[in-house]
Amino acid sequence: xxxxxxxxxxxxxxxxxxxxxxxxxxxxxxxxxxxxxxxxxxxxxxxxxxxxxxxxxxxxxxxxxxxxxxxxxxxxxxxxxxxxxxxxxxxxxxxxxxxxxxxxxxxxxxxxxxxxxxxxxxxxxxxxxxxxxxxxxxxxxxxxxxxxxxxxxxxxxxxxxxxxxxxxxxxxxxxxxxxxxxxxxxxxxxxxxxxxxxxxxxxxxxxxxxxxxxxxxxxxxxxxxxxxxxxxxxxxxxxxxxxx
Amino acid sequence: xxxxxxxxxxxxxxxxxxxxxxxxxxxxxxxxxxxxxxxxxxxxxxxxxxxxxxxxxxxxxxxxxxxxxxxxxxxxxxxxxxxxxxxxxxxxxxxxxxxxxxxxxxxxxxxxxxxxxxxxxxxxxxxxxxxxxxxxxxxxxxxxxxxxxxxxxxxxxxxxxxxxxxxxxxxxxxxxxxxxxxxxxxxxxxxxxxxxxxxxxxxxxxxxxxxxxxxxxxxxxxxxxxxxxxxxxxxxxxxxxxxx
DNA sequence: CTGTTGGGTAACAAACGGTAACAAAGGCTC
DNA sequence: GAGCCTTTGTTACCGTTTGTTACCCAACAG
Numbered sequence: 001x002x003x004x005x006x007x008x009x010x011x012x013x014x015x016x017x018x019x020x021x022x023x024x025x026x027x028x029x030x031x032x033x034x035x036x037x038x039x040x041x042x043x044x045x046x047x048x049x050x051x052x053x054x055x056x057x058x059x060x061x062x063x064x065x066x067x068x069x070x071x072x073x074x075x076x077x078x079x080x081x082x083x084x085x086x087x088x089x090x091x092x093x094x095x096x097x098x099x100x101x102x103x104x105x106x107x108x109x110x111x112x113x114x115x116x117x118x119x120x121x122x123x124x125x126x127x128x129x130x131x132x133x134x135x136x137x138x139x140x141x142x143x144x145x146x147x148x149x150x151x152x153x154x155x156x157x158x159x160x161x162x163x164x165x166x167x168x169x170x171x172x173x174x175x176x177x178x179x180x181x182x183x184x185x186x187x188x189x190x191x192x193x194x195x196x197x198x199x200x201x202x203x204x205x206x207x208x209x210x211x212x213x214x215x216x217x218x219x220x221x222x223x224x225x226x227x228x229x230x231x232x233x234x235x236x237x238x239x240x241x242x243x244x
Numbered sequence: 245x246x247x248x249x250x251x252x253x254x255x256x257x258x259x260x261x262x263x264x265x266x267x268x269x270x271x272x273x274x275x276x277x278x279x280x281x282x283x284x285x286x287x288x289x290x291x292x293x294x295x296x297x298x299x300x301x302x303x304x305x306x307x308x309x310x311x312x313x314x315x316x317x318x319x320x321x322x323x324x325x326x327x328x329x330x331x332x333x334x335x336x337x338x339x340x341x342x343x344x345x346x347x348x349x350x351x352x353x354x355x356x357x358x359x360x361x362x363x364x365x366x367x368x369x370x371x372x373x374x375x376x377x378x379x380x381x382x383x384x385x386x387x388x389x390x391x392x393x394x395x396x397x398x399x400x401x402x403x404x405x406x407x408x409x410x411x412x413x414x415x416x417x418x419x420x421x422x423x424x425x426x427x428x429x430x431x432x433x434x435x436x437x438x439x440x441x442x443x444x445x446x447x448x449x450x451x452x453x454x455x456x457x458x459x460x461x462x463x464x465x466x467x468x469x470x471x472x473x474x475x476x477x478x479x480x481x482x483x484x485x486x487x488x
Numbered sequence: 489c490t491g492t493t494g495g496g497t498a499a500c501a502a503a504c505g506g507t508a509a510c511a512a513a514g515g516c517t518c
Numbered sequence: 519g520a521g522c523c524t525t526t527g528t529t530a531c532c533g534t535t536t537g538t539t540a541c542c543c544a545a546c547a548g
Contacts, residue, residue, distance in 0.1 A: 163526070164525095203505095208528085210505095231406060445537075448495090448537085452496090452536085456536095
């Protein structure tokens with residue numbers, strides 16, 4: 001799967017640039033646009049996977065623009081707005097928006113919504129693997145994301161099973177960020193229904209998997225330093241990660 | 245008590261005006277400010293009771309600004325940020341923020357936090373996480389705030405549970421200052437709704453927790469010297485604390 | 489002194505996560 | 519196909535952590 005491309009439409013320069021940078025950092029390709037003309041230009045030139053559209057555009061209503069875009073091409077649209085009343089929200093959905101996010105929004109939440117919308121249409125595989133190329137280094141270890149080869153600090157090769165490798169990649173893609181079991185499950189299985197609620201057994205499967213990965217990576221699996229447990233939450237990779 | 249005056253610092257015009265209007269509606273006096281110069285001007289002209297500070301300012305980092313304001317005047321600061329990771333939160337507290345609210349926030353929640361911070365006259369609990377890094381020493385004991393490791397006077401390692409550790413940190417951050425149970429509860433759970441009234445059971449949970457911590461730290465838990473009870477109030481850490 | 493209030497704490501209960509052991513499924517060779 | 523190994527999921531058991539309750543005593547007011 002190629003990198004998904006976002007079209008960020010906002011006439012507030014500052015916000016537009018902030019969003020652009022943020023989503024680039026999240027591994028998306030981003031086209032910024034401020035006017036209707038720029039939107040058209042971008043959509044002719046590039047394949048656009050998702051549009052982030054501010055409702056409050058200077059000259060024309062974002063709502064109309066949304067409805068219009070919707071009729072022209074089947075690109076998912078997430079509306080962003082300072083107006084958060086249910087009424088506004090409904091108008092947004094009526095105009096064909098796939099989701100509606102009120103300002104001020106949490107970027108991570110917005111990113112999550114973007115990912116959810118992309119996933120919904122089978123448009124993109126899980127983004128967890130977005131940083132899937134190259135070599136990751138952490139605490140003396142290294143993981144070649146292409147081959148899945150893992151090298152221990154001494155240089156020795158360690159063999160991980162497919163699922164263990166996937167778990168490690170998911171953790172490496174989110175260092176220092178506690179991941180809920182559900183998030184891990186989604187990362188491990190891109191086809192998993194994001195709506196689905198996690199039952200007990202599924203949660204334990206993650207625990208067991210984490211345990212096995214710890215057994216291979218941690219110096220002392222009984223006192224894990226690398227993959228830490230966040231009680232009541234999930235697991236974190238507790239180290240710096242660099243990628244080449 | 246006169247009407248508290250808030251200084252709302254945000255360079256996003258829209259958000260700044262929204263916050264200003266909202267808090268005026270809540271019965272606060274509000275000074276909006278977008279730049280460092282405006283902040284200085286407002287603080288010279290008015291008595292400011294609390295600063296609402298956006299982390300993402302255009303030219304300078306809100307964090308630095310926060311640290312700077314903190315050194316100059318003892319005005320409580322609540323940071324508002326689009327960045328919600330614990331890491332960011334910690335940075336906020338490290339810079340001296342009294343509270344940290346992630347976007348998107350519920351205005352009523354934000355108002356509640358503002359009131360909570362204003363209410364704490366002694367600002368004791370607000371200090372809880374400010375001094376979060378480094379090693380604390382008290383009465384021969386030491387606590388490494390990063391790892392949570394606790395060493396007894398003899399040098400032996402004592403294992404505290406997560407919650408016991410959090411309680412100890414809260415106490416260490418406020419030596420000689422009696423903490424109410426509510427303040428302790430807030431320190432233990434940053435996400436706790438500050439409005440929430442404490443029921444009996446919740447109060448007893450704190451008592452039990454204190455008891456357990458005493459069991460591990462006090463020479464004679466029946467006659468506690470370190471963590472003293474303030475009858476009708478709460479608990480105090482009754483010793484000098486140094487931090488490295 | 490007496491009654492009331494608040495806190496100490498033992499005992500229980502509930503939640504959570506580690507993990508051994510087993511089971512199921514797939515793949516490999518012969 | 520049988521036999522065997524690897525991977526993965528499931529379950530059950532256990533220890534740890536945390537919260538809840540009840541009982542008792544100490545502190546305090548009158």
